[in-house]
Amino acid sequence: MAQRNHTTALSLKNVSKSFDQQKALVNANFSVDWGELHALLGENGAGKSTLMNVVCGLYTADDGQICIDGQQLTIPDPQHAGTLGIGMVHQHFKLIESFTVAENVLLSCGDRIGISSIGDISKRAKEAAESIGFSIDVQARISALSVAERQRIEITKLMLLGADILILDEPTAVLTDQEAANVLGLLKRLASQGKAVVLITHRLNEVTEFADHVTVMRSGKTVIDGVPLEGLNRSDLATAMVGEGRDPLESALNQTSSRTAERPRLKLQEVSIKFPAKKHGQERLSFEVFPGEVLGIAGVGGNGQTELTQALIGLIDIESGSITVDQDDLSNASITKRRQHGFRLIPADRAGFALIADLQNFENLALTKVATSDFGGRWWLSRRVMRQNAKALFQSSNIRGGTVNSKTRLLSGGNAQKLLLARELDTEASVLIAHSPTRGLDIRAYSAVHDAIRRAVKNGAACLLISEDLDEVLTLSSRIGVMSREAFHGPFYPSEISRSRIGELMAGHV
Amino acid sequence: MSNPFELMPRQYSPFWLKAVCLISGIAIGLALATTLLMLNGVDFKGIVREFVLYSFISNRGLAQTISTATPLLLVGLASAIVLKLRFWNIGIDGQAWLGAIAASGIAIYDVGDPSFRLLIMACAAIIAGAVWVGVPVFLKMRLGVNEVISTLMLTYVAFLVAQHFLYGDWRDPSTSWPVSVTFDESSERLQRIGFGHVHTGVWIALGCASLVSYLMLAHRFGFFLSAIGLSPKGARASGLPVPIVVILTVLIGGGLCGLAGFVVVAGQEYRLTQYVIHDLTFSAILIAFLARFNPIAVVPVSFLVAGLFTAGETLKAFYQLPLSLILVVQAIILGSVISVEFFSAYRVRIKVSGLLNRQINEEQSRQTSQQ
Numbered sequence: 037m038a039q040r041n042h043t044t045a046l047s048l049k050n051v052s053k054s055f056d057q058q059k060a061l062v063n064a065n066f067s068v069d070w071g072e073l074h075a076l077l078g079e080n081g082a083g084k085s086t087l088m089n090v091v092c093g094l095y096t097a098d099d100g101q102i103c104i105d106g107q108q109l110t111i112p113d114p115q116h117a118g119t120l121g122i123g124m125v126h127q128h129f130k131l132i133e134s135f136t137v138a139e140n141v142l143l144s145c146g147d148r149i150g151i152s153s154i155g156d157i158s159k160r161a162k163e164a165a166e167s168i169g170f171s172i173d174v175q176a177r178i179s180a181l182s183v184a185e186r187q188r189i190e191i192t193k194l195m196l197l198g199a200d201i202l203i204l205d206e207p208t209a210v211l212t213d214q215e216a217a218n219v220l221g222l223l224k225r226l227a228s229q230g231k232a233v234v235l236i237t238h239r240l241n242e243v244t245e246f247a248d249h250v251t252v253m254r255s256g257k258t259v260i261d262g263v264p265l266e267g268l269n270r271s272d273l274a275t276a277m278v279g280e281g282r283d284p285l286e287s288a289l290n291q292t293s294s295r296t297a298e299r300p301r302l303k304l305q306e307v308s309i310k311f312p313a314k315k316h317g318q319e320r321l322s323f324e325v326f327p328g329e330v331l332g333i334a335g336v337g338g339n340g341q342t343e344l345t346q347a348l349i350g351l352i353d354i355e356s357g358s359i360t361v362d363q364d365d366l367s368n369a370s371i372t373k374r375r376q377h378g379f380r381l382i383p384a385d386r387a388g389f390a391l392i393a394d395l396q397n398f399e400n401l402a403l404t405k406v407a408t409s410d411f412g413g414r415w416w417l418s419r420r421v422m423r424q425n426a427k428a429l430f431q432s433s434n435i436r437g438g439t440v441n442s443k444t445r446l447l448s449g450g451n452a453q454k455l456l457l458a459r460e461l462d463t464e465a466s467v468l469i470a471h472s473p474t475r476g477l478d479i480r481a482y483s484a485v486h487d488a489i490r491r492a493v494k495n496g497a498a499c500l501l502i503s504e505d506l507d508e509v510l511t512l513s514s515r516i517g518v519m520s521r522e523a524f525h526g527p528f529y530p531s532e533i534s535r536s537r538i539g540e541l542m543a544g545h546v
Numbered sequence: 547m548s549n550p551f552e553l554m555p556r557q558y559s560p561f562w563l564k565a566v567c568l569i570s571g572i573a574i575g576l577a578l579a580t581t582l583l584m585l586n587g588v589d590f591k592g593i594v595r596e597f598v599l600y601s602f603i604s605n606r607g608l609a610q611t612i613s614t615a616t617p618l619l620l621v622g623l624a625s626a627i628v629l630k631l632r633f634w635n636i637g638i639d640g641q642a643w644l645g646a647i648a649a650s651g652i653a654i655y656d657v658g659d660p661s662f663r664l665l666i667m668a669c670a671a672i673i674a675g676a677v678w679v680g681v682p683v684f685l686k687m688r689l690g691v692n693e694v695i696s697t698l699m700l701t702y703v704a705f706l707v708a709q710h711f712l713y714g715d716w717r718d719p720s721t722s723w724p725v726s727v728t729f730d731e732s733s734e735r736l737q738r739i740g741f742g743h744v745h746t747g748v749w750i751a752l753g754c755a756s757l758v759s760y761l762m763l764a765h766r767f768g769f770f771l772s773a774i775g776l777s778p779k780g781a782r783a784s785g786l787p788v789p790i791v792v793i794l795t796v797l798i799g800g801g802l803c804g805l806a807g808f809v810v811v812a813g814q815e816y817r818l819t820q821y822v823i824h825d826l827t828f829s830a831i832l833i834a835f836l837a838r839f840n841p842i843a844v845v846p847v848s849f850l851v852a853g854l855f856t857a858g859e860t861l862k863a864f865y866q867l868p869l870s871l872i873l874v875v876q877a878i879i880l881g882s883v884i885s886v887e888f889f890s891a892y893r894v895r896i897k898v899s900g901l902l903n904r905q906i907n908e909e910q911s912r913q914t915s916q917q
Contacts, residue, residue, distance in 0.1 A: 351783055
């Protein structure tokens with residue numbers, strides 16, 4: 037490890053950055069010492085990632101100073117950041133999907149550590165992974181790995197490069213409780229070895245449980261600058277994060293859903309799904325969802341959740357078994373037919389499977405209903421009616437940051453999700469399939485999404501909630517199933533199962 | 547850090563900016579093209595005379611322009627709809643060839659009653675054009691074959707099919723040249739409308755433009771089309787009939803190209819020769835791009851592009867310049883329009899990297915002075 041002259045590993049002073057006149061950072065300050073785990077907390081869009089992207093050389097600050105180990109300098113590009121010992125795991129991983137793990141590691145680390153053969157890099161990558169308690173399959177293709185597995189590759193890469201200042205952008209957003217705890221434990225260990233670790237997050241639990249110091253950002257400014265966690269409580273942090281006058285935790289106090297009918301709405305019998313990218317699949321899934329209830333499915337990402345949602349909406353075929361809705365067999369029905377039966381989808385990949393970024397907002401709001409002649413008729417499409425309808429939905433769903441005529445691309449994640457919910461949760465929604473509906477959203481958007489789901493369920497929809505966020509599953513669901521790599525467990529009533537038992541099932545301990 | 551410019555994607559580009567970019571792109575293109583023509587010995591007055599006065603204002607030139615615009619309008623529409631779908635049909639010439647061949651076959655073999663002959667020729671041309679592009683769309687959807695290659699290659703096949711007939715059964719027996727017999731004047735030719743060479747094909751083309759505009763702008767089909775073009779996955783998950791829309795659109799495009807072939811042989815040439823179809827693909831793509839894939843805008847744009855060809859013909863006659871120079875002019879205009887479009891998508895700034903360094907220097911000098 038390099039010679040250190042200073043207790044402060046990294047400090048940023050009065051850093052500003054704007055994009056096309058949008059101010060992302062306004063005189064932001066931040067500093068982290070060697071040997072600490074420092075949490076950088078803030079809502080989505082608060083400027084956390086932008087600030088750290090300045091540190092790792094992806095963005096150049098418009099103004100301000102950067103000091104590494106007491107030395108003032110500029111970081112023109114990521115390569116230079118690498119030589120300074122700065123390593124970052126981005127929220128959206130920088131991996132090439134069609135390459136294997138070893139090829140990816142070679143591509144991003146090979147030059148810097150002087151290795152040019154796949155064999156050598158495989159060995160080194162395995163060792164690096166094992167040294168921090170992972171085992172990785174270096175020959176697997178990235179496209180076949182789950183998000184959690186991909187993250188391990190990214191962390192392994194930093195270890196190989198010998199980074200001393202580690203920055204992780206929302207590392208736990210896609211992990212289960214246990215996995216998140218593992219990763220955070222690992223970060224804590226690395227900090228205790230003397231590295232400076234920056235944890236970008238919007239989860240209060242992680243901050244209070246694991247971090248040494250916390251910096252809170254709001255709207256591009258630093259509102260709490262590097263305060264030790266002793267003496268701070270969750271509500272102080274939450275208030276700093278979202279500003280005064282709102283109670284960000286109010287949505288946590290709520291009642292769970294309950295079924296309103298005797299007959300199940302959605303019924304899966306012995307459904308088997310094959311995963312295109314992997315050898316295994318989910319075998320013989322059976323469960324029922326009743327009107328008025330949320331059936332939550334917990335589990336680590338990458339165990340078939342995406343495939344299950346796609347099979348339910350009709351994007352992929354099921355191998356065997358049957359899917360029925362109110363006794364109509366829809367096992368082989370088209371997406372259009374399923375939607376006519378009231379199937380509605382909130383996919384995890386909102387940009388890929390639900391909203392079309394370059395359409396205007398009113399067009400996205402009408403997308404699924406154009407075929408049903410709500411707007412004009414068979415021979416005429418009335419954009420006027422589409423706009424009117426969109427305006428009403430904008431009002432009722434409180435969508436901000438755009439007009440009905442602006443492009444959906446320009447909406448923030450939370451507002452785009454509100455837009456999607458406004459479209460999907462119409463009066464005819466009878467089966468709602470929601471996959472990680474709050475992933476990456478800030479507290480306000482989070483509760484707006486949950487409120488919308490609760491409202492839909494109250495109106496008689498049957499909701500299947502598939503989420504990697506166990507808190508979310510526990511908050512919303514009246515029954516809980518667990519999907520692990522090997523099997524599907526449950527569904528259980530909350531009284532039948534404890535949180536730790538769910539964790540065990542998720543991790544594959546039966 | 548040697549590059550002093552910084553590019554930033556725009557969050558939003560206002561309508562006026564897009565318009566300014568389009569107009570200045572065309573203006574720059576025209577200026578460059580003028581320079582090129584002047585370097586080739588055409589004086590500025592001559593350029594204005596041929597390109598503006600003759601092509602668009604004189605009766606003879608205007609008639610010539612309108613009649614050239616007729617097939618261009620059809621292929622421009624075809625290109626606009628399939629490009630909106632991101633289906634790269636590079637085989638527009640091939641589909642037009644097939645249309646021309648099918649229409650000629652009907653005329654040569656006198657298929658059907660003479661009073662319906664033109665209608666049968668038109669239908670045969672539409673079907674032939676659609677079939678010719680049907681092969682690439684089938685291959686793409688079934689086997690993932692890239693349509694750029696398959697449509698382009700089928701153009702050469704289409705030309706060889708035409709040669710096969712012209713050097714074979716369809717060769718005019720009276721002259722032995724590789725051209726077909728001329729079509730029957732009363733039943734197999736599109737009638738002139740009384741303005742130079744302009745024939746009733748222009749009504750057919752305008753009718754198609756109205757129909758396509760209705761489909762694209764006022765019917766749900768056009769909405770599906772733009773959604774699918776932007777995100778096939780998203781459109782499919784939203785329950786849109788993706789395969790049907792894709793296949794129908796591409797076939798309609800092929801049919802329009804076939805119809806363009808029919809218009810050329812039945813309205814201008816009155817027989818099949820080796821030269822009836824040429825250079826349609828590039829012009830079609832140019833027209834679609836300049837019209838921003840809007841079928842209504844395709845009408846004036848194809849008229850303007852046809853004017854370039856009219857001017858090219860007179861340049862050929864009076865200045866002995868090759869007609870391909872007009873393709874170069876088109877390429878320059880398209881190139882400059884697309885280049886200037888860059889400024890509506892990005893904001894360019896002069897980099898402020900110096901600022902950061904300067905401040906650091908100031909800070910350091912302040913610290914030293916304090917010491």
